[in-house]
Every structure is written in C-alpha cells, then in structure tokens.
Amino acid sequence: MEQIDTEDYIKGHISRVRKHINTFIQLLIRRSVNHDKSKLQEPELSWWKQMDQEPRYPYGSEEYKQKIKRWDRVFKHHYQYNRHHPEHYEYGVREMTLVDIVEMMCDWLGYKEAMSITEALKVCDEQMARYDISEDLRQVIFNTLLRYYSLLGGFNPDYDENSYMNIPTGILEELDPLTSEEKEREKYVYGGRRRDIKSGTIIDTFV
Secondary structure (H helix, E strand, O other), X not given: OOOOOHHHHHHHHHHHXXXXXXXXXXXXXXXXXXXXXXXXXXXXXXXXHHHOOOOOOOOOOHHHHHHHHHOHHHHHHHHXXXXXXXXXXXXXXXXXXXXXHHHHHHHHHOOOOOOOHHHHHXXXXXXXXXXXXXXXXXXXXXXXXXXXXXXXXXXXXXXXXOOOOOXXXXXXXXXXXXXXXXXXXXXXXXXXXXXXXXXXXXXXXXX
C-alpha cells in the first residue's frame, strides 16, 4: 500500500471539503437571488396586489381566516414554485434539504426590517410548532439563530458563547437585554438552559 504524506493528505482533505462547502454557498446564493421571485411574476403579482387592497386583519381573527380562504389560490401557487415552504412537498419538512431549511429560517426572519432576538426566537418557535418540526431540528435552528445574531456583527467584547442572550454590535438592530420578567418567563436550551416559549401558529406570508 502506497504511503501517503500526512500533510499532503490533510491538504487534500481540506481542499475537498472546501469544494463541498463552496457548492452549498453557490446554492444559497442562487436561493438568495431567486427568493420569492414568483411574487413578482404573473399571475402571483396581480393576486398579491389585489389581496393587499384588503385590510391586514389581526392574526387568528375570523376576518383573517376568511381572507386566507378567499385567497387560497395565491398561497397554493406560491408554495408550488418555492421549495423553502414545507407545503411545497407532499410530506412537508421531512422532504426538505438543508438548503431549504436555511432559506426557510431566513424567510421567517425577513418578514420585517428589524427584529430583536426575543422576537426572532418567538417567531421561529411558532413556525416550528406549526410544522411539527422535530426536537433535534428545532434545537439546531435555535442554535443557528442565536449564533447568527451573536456573530454577524463582528467582534463583540461582551460576547459569551455560553449565554442564551448574546448581544451583538451592528447587526439588524441594537438588541435590548431581556428584562427580569422576560428572563423569568423564557428559559432556553442553550448553554445548559432550558427554553420554554408558548407555542402557537403563524403564517409565513403575513397578510
């Protein structure tokens, strides 16, 4: 058996891993460019414009539910052409890819310009409850979300990797620390803390 130089093997391994990671990067760039493109194309564009002529009713209200039913064809069409929605697949989340999952999480975070970490956790928790996402995947998404908020702002002298509340600098918005009441109400499974936020349902396309 041919003896392989240790450093050459390690460098070859690193090179192969980079190629795989770069493939995922290219896939995510493509998703970024094409995200919700169907909303800007017919027939969806006209449907969204018509639907937005109606008031935006409070979530869960009877008016809200009736509006969703009236415009059911809009959502069905949108789900058909957008893989980051579990509804795109016959068996929901179980058929999705990691690329789908990343775009789905970004979609949840993208419904408004700025979102605090507490609000982001709540939105993601409600969406994951809606789709009955498994506990392991839920925790992976929470971990990703927390580190996303903590690291994207660059160096933060106050960053604590064992904290459930890592306040970044220069990211999305300046996040306010949790109040003592919020800390009492919300616990996290992160750095040894258990997270328990009331679950609910929320539609990914806010109407």
